[in-house]
Amino acid sequence: MARTLITVPSTARRDEIIDIRVLIQHPMETGYRRSSEGAMLSRNLIRRFTCVFEENGKIGNGVPVFSAMLYAAVAANPFLMFHARVTNSGTFIFNWEGDNGFVQSERALIKVT
Amino acid sequence: MNNLQSRRAFVKASTGIAVSVLVQPSTVLAQSDSLAAVVREYAGAAAVREGRVKLDIAALVDNGNSVPIEVTVESPMTDADHVVGIAIFNEKNPERDVAQFTLGPLAGRAHVTTRIRLASTQKLVAVAKMSDGSCWSHTVNVVVTLAACIEE
Numbered sequence: 001m002a003r004t005l006i007t008v009p010s011t012a013r014r015d016e017i018i019d020i021r022v023l024i025q026h027p028m029e030t031g032y033r034r035s036s037e038g039a040m041l042s043r044n045l046i047r048r049f050t051c052v053f054e055e056n057g058k059i060g061n062g063v064p065v066f067s068a069m070l071y072a073a074v075a076a077n078p079f080l081m082f083h084a085r086v087t088n089s090g091t092f093i094f095n096w097e098g099d100n101g102f103v104q105s106e107r108a109l110i111k112v113t
Numbered sequence: 114m115n116n117l118q119s120r121r122a123f124v125k126a127s128t129g130i131a132v133s134v135l136v137q138p139s140t141v142l143a144q145s146d147s148l149a150a151v152v153r154e155y156a157g158a159a160a161v162r163e164g165r166v167k168l169d170i171a172a173l174v175d176n177g178n179s180v181p182i183e184v185t186v187e188s189p190m191t192d193a194d195h196v197v198g199i200a201i202f203n204e205k206n207p208e209r210d211v212a213q214f215t216l217g218p219l220a221g222r223a224h225v226t227t228r229i230r231l232a233s234t235q236k237l238v239a240v241a242k243m244s245d246g247s248c249w250s251h252t253v254n255v256v257v258t259l260a261a262c263i264e265e
Contacts, residue, residue, distance in 0.1 A: 030207070032207050066215070066225075067215040068213065068215070068225075069213040069214075071208055072207065073208065073211040074211065074212055074228070074229055075178060076178075076179070079226075079227060081225065082214075082225050083222040084220060084221055085219055085221035
């Protein structure tokens with residue numbers, strides 16, 4: 001499991017627009033570099049990131065909030081900051097998918113006050 | 114005489130090989146899609162107009178390995194009128210694509226921040242696709258002092 005750093009406020013007012021910051025530890029090897037021995041370093045990228053919001057009581061019925069396709073030009077340890085409008089208490093589900101079968105999922109709870 | 118001729122032939126042939134090896138990288142670069150072409154492909158049928166999008170990046174980049182970049186689009190982000198997607202393209206990295214984002218009304222604000230690599234001094238373009246089908250863009254020139262490493 002790669003280390004992640006996720007910042008989501010734990011509470012928000014209804015219809016408030018919140019900031020979400022996500023960072024995951026990953027080399028994002030481009031496939032254009034050579035090692036010191038001259039061998040080509042094989043490509044190892046995170047290709048896709050998605051953020052889905054699941055309202056409390058509607059498990060398995062997530063609404064897409066934001067998603068990203070990442071390419072070799074994204075820096076190592078990909079960081080993303082985006083926003084979300086909070087309509088109800090629920091869970092943000094973050095998914096990363098990449099080369100060599102890389103898959104990771106994280107969650108963050110938010111409560112509407 | 115015969116020996117000399119074959120030596121000439123060998124020298125000729127080998128320079129030919131050397132030249133073809135030297136020329137190859139530039140032809141490969143020429144074949145890669147130009148910046149304008151990838152922007153057009155992303156926009157599809159819509160005309161790409163300047164405005165509504167702001168691409169924020171330092172004009173002078175010290176280290177191309179990790180460059181903060183920020184895209185903001187003017188949009189109310191309601192169900193009826195919102196940003197559908199944002200794409201960032203570059204001019205001189207090995208690949209034109211940098212990142213493509215998909216947004217919806219639930220995103221609340223069309224504003225994305227990330228960190229990218231830049232291989233050289235070049236142009237960057239951010240393109241935003243709206244829910245009404247229109248496309249808007251912003252082009253920025255960036256000077257890079259230390260390029261993102263191609264070597265280990």
